[in-house]
Amino acid sequence: MVAAPVPVEINYHQEQKLLKINFNNNTECMLSAEFLRVYSPSAEVQGHHPSEAVLQIGKENVEIQAIEPVGNYAVKLIFSDGHNTGLYTWDYLYELASNYDILWQDYQIKLKQHFEKK
Template identity: 45%
Template sequence: MAGLQRGAPTPVSITVHGQSRQLEVSFSDGAHFHIPLELMRIYSPSAEVQGHGPGQEVLQTGKRMVGLESLAPVGNYAVQPTFSDGHDSGIFSWDYLYFLGAQQEQLWADYAARLEAAGVGRDDPMPEAGGHGCGHHH
């Protein structure tokens, strides 16, 4: 996932829509996506969200109203958003943005299933995690 495949589509324009909380991305292959910031935040590629291996993902909740403070370019292959909740450690490569845009419906379905499995609601506040929140509550 790190580098771009040769010939992979690259963004020709990226627009942040603050009101609708979406990132609009047009790619060089003609694909055009409106990616909800909530989806980007939930699927942030950072270790904080993805964990450090399969099954280590930290389920993100309460992100429906998340906004973007800024969007910084990373080289010419990625962007690093700073979200309104302070999360800024995710580096979104062009191919990852394309994946999020193209697979939105499936990703939302997966997210809904994960929420249900965890018994939490989409708008529940995140548990106040001290460190990585690997503690077990009985």
């Protein structure tokens, strides 16, 4: 089994609200604070089953206030809206980076559907 890439550098660019991650396989990505917030791996967002996931609304202006290392396998992101319960493992960050376009489009579609219902 091949190990998933791990971050060698993580930097938050506050002005752009972007988290820049460099992985050990020379992959580099930029993920917005909003994207990371709406795809938080926490049970509060994802539920305990995909059917329990909670659509995150109004997170356009959210910022990352702190990044706390968790062992050698994850970071905990502290967001300006008070959310701080998701542990972003290296595998999950790489998955988010690898599937960014699909995930972001899916989120935008769900938001649109939510507001069309109102």
